[in-house]
Amino acid sequence: MNEKEGSxxxxxxxxxxxxxxxxxxxxxxYVSKFLLGLRDKKTILGIKCSRCGRVYVPPRxxxxxxxxxxxxxxxxxxxxxxxAFTVVKLPYIDPNTGKPIKVPRTDIYVKLxxxxxxxxxxxxxxDEKKISVGAKVRxxxxxxxxxxxxxIECFTQI
Amino acid sequence: xxxxxxxxxxxxxxxxxxxKDVNGQELINEAxxxxxxxxxxxxxxxxAIVIGNMDHFEAINCVDxxxxxxxxxxxxxxxxVTTGGSTGGTLGSCAYYHxxxxxxxxxxxxxxxxxxxxxxxxxxxxxxxxxxxxxxFGGAIGPNAAEYAMYMKQYxxxxxxxxxxxxxxxxxxxxNPYAHLRKHITVEDVMNSPVLCxxxxxxxxxxxxDGACAVIYAAEGRAEKIASRPAWVHASAVSHDYxxxxxxxxxxxxxxxxxxxxxxxxxxxxxPLKEIDVMELYLPFSTCGVIWMEHMWVCGRGESPRxxxxxxxxxxxxxxxxxxxxxxxxxxxxATALIRIGEAALQIMNKAGSRQVPNVNTAMATAFGSCYWxxxxxxxxxxx
Numbered sequence: 001m002n003e004k005e006g007s008x009x010x011x012x013x014x015x016x017x018x019x020x021x022x023x024x025x026x027x028x029x030y031v032s033k034f035l036l037g038l039r040d041k042k043t044i045l046g047i048k049c050s051r052c053g054r055v056y057v058p059p060r061x062x063x064x065x066x067x068x069x070x071x072x073x074x075x076x077x078x079x080x081x082x083x084a085f086t087v088v089k090l091p092y093i094d095p096n097t098g099k100p101i102k103v104p105r106t107d108i109y110v111k112l113x114x115x116x117x118x119x120x121x122x123x124x125x126x127d128e129k130k131i132s133v134g135a136k137v138r139x140x141x142x143x144x145x146x147x148x149x150x151x152i153e154c155f156t157q158i
Numbered sequence: 159x160x161x162x163x164x165x166x167x168x169x170x171x172x173x174x175x176x177x178k179d180v181n182g183q184e185l186i187n188e189a190x191x192x193x194x195x196x197x198x199x200x201x202x203x204x205x206a207i208v209i210g211n212m213d214h215f216e217a218i219n220c221v222d223x224x225x226x227x228x229x230x231x232x233x234x235x236x237x238x239v240t241t242g243g244s245t246g247g248t249l250g251s252c253a254y255y256h257x258x259x260x261x262x263x264x265x266x267x268x269x270x271x272x273x274x275x276x277x278x279x280x281x282x283x284x285x286x287x288x289x290x291x292x293x294x295f296g297g298a299i300g301p302n303a304a305e306y307a308m309y310m311k312q313y314x315x316x317x318x319x320x321x322x323x324x325x326x327x328x329x330x331x332x333x334n335p336y337a338h339l340r341k342h343i344t345v346e347d348v349m350n351s352p353v354l355c356x357x358x359x360x361x362x363x364x365x366x367x368d369g370a371c372a373v374i375y376a377a378e379g380r381a382e383k384i385a386s387r388p389a390w391v392h393a394s395a396v397s398h399d400y401x402x403x404x405x406x407x408x409x410x411x412x413x414x415x416x417x418x419x420x421x422x423x424x425x426x427x428x429x430p431l432k433e434i435d436v437m438e439l440y441l442p443f444s445t446c447g448v449i450w451m452e453h454m455w456v457c458g459r460g461e462s463p464r465x466x467x468x469x470x471x472x473x474x475x476x477x478x479x480x481x482x483x484x485x486x487x488x489x490x491x492x493a494t495a496l497i498r499i500g501e502a503a504l505q506i507m508n509k510a511g512s513r514q515v516p517n518v519n520t521a522m523a524t525a526f527g528s529c530y531w532x533x534x535x536x537x538x539x540x541x542x
Contacts, residue, residue, distance in 0.1 A: 093279065
């Protein structure tokens with residue numbers, strides 16, 4: 001027995017192991033219709049509150065401000081402007097895959113034309129000097145679409 | 159307003175990046191013992207306990223039950239509250255509500271975290287909607303980095319303006335024996351540190367720490383007997399408007415503006431810059447220390463960089479901010495906002511040691527959760 005094994009001063013750390021813990025998130029009618037819009041029509045759908053007039057994207061059933069049910073769908077198309085952005089340079093673990101994310105990666109908040117809230121997505125430019133708040137952008141769609149937010153490949157400056 | 163309530167005791171652990179010498183219960187116990195010692199109370203005096211952390215960091219869900227040996231909650235009422243980064247602020251509000259309700263005389267709030275036990279960025283990312291936003295979230299840093307990119311464009315502010323906030327908080331931490339990071343830094347050091355999420359760099363950013371904090375609240379009648387100079391709660395407010403991160407209006411910062419307005423109104427504060435003696439603010443990034451001052455009505459839009467350069471928020475300035483070194487020097491997330499309240503109370507109680515600001519009668523503490531949830535507390539030396 002070496003000295004270390006016999007020591008009562010060793011501080012142990014136990015790992016959780018190779019966990020695979022899969023979730024199945026339900027989209028409901030509103031988010032499903034939004035994702036089907038991406039998959040089948042290559043367009044971005046929003047929803048308008050008939051009480052306060054705000055247009056939300058992503059669409060949801062209830063306007064949190066008015067607590068009113070929304071039914072007025074709005075086709076927002078594919079173009080908008082950059083409201084805010086960051087270029088992510090520090091890799092971290094993607095909680096959905098357990099793998100490190102690929103960097104650099106630009107995360108943007110897009111204000112689509114006709115919307116009052118922003119859609120979050122990626123931009124295909126990772127040099128911060130070539131990106132500006134307020135720049136016009138357009139969604140780039142994937143050829144093979146599966147009804148997820150990643151049916152939009154990314155946004156690109158136009 | 160309910161029963162008048164004051165803070166009468168504060169305890170915290172020494173904070174560091176990894177406390178392998180203690181498990182979670184033992185870490186909690188360190189803070190609890192120190193708070194009891196500070197108030198000269200025993201566990202028998204505690205009527206109820208509220209405890210909180212962020213479940214995802216340790217993957218332990220029933221912290222209220224799991225921590226009983228350490229917290230001292232054996233056969234006492236204990237409940238868990240958790241609101242992300244603002245958990246510590248919610249713990250303070252909850253302990254205050256318990257006492258103010260008249261149902262409990264002495265209540266202890268405990269916040270703790272062992273951030274070293276998992277990947278902090280991955281855990282924080284789970285606060286973003288998994289179907290639509292999580293993949294574009296940029297971890298804990300993403301939204302705040304984007305917010306500053308936007309602010310710079312709008313007001314012509316610079317990365318150096320934020321670096322000056324980092325220098326202030328980091329260098330204040332040199333006076334705080336409990337702080338995790340205690341190293342003198344300069345604006346050049348900040349500017350030369352690696353970019354994490356542009357424009358936020360390593361030294362603009364909070365660390366991840368292991369640590370715990372406990373704060374004891376007592377009702378009028380008990381409070382004056384326990385502490386020679388209790389820190390009376392004059393106002394506490396919480397605001398939350400998030401559904402999706404893309405919904406948030408960074409130009410108006412409605413949750414912060416509403417929270418600050420509510421506590422000022424309740425405490426009768428008209429000019430926060432003149433009427434508040436010290437602030438312990440939950441600023442997870444230096445950039446927040448630029449923008450958020452404006453939304454707390456301390457100065458007008460776009461004026462913050464000038465006040466920072468003039469030293470208004472320095473230790474010897476008109477309104478010292480974060481004498482403890484703030485979140486940029488110490489960040490055990492579930493405890494972080496409770497440390498803000500505890501540090502503000504220590505300033506009122508005149509027990510802040512070498513980080514004490516002279517003659518503090520009014521102090522403000524804030525909390526920020528990663529879903530743009532803001533909380534604030536106003537403490538005073540006099541009763542409300």
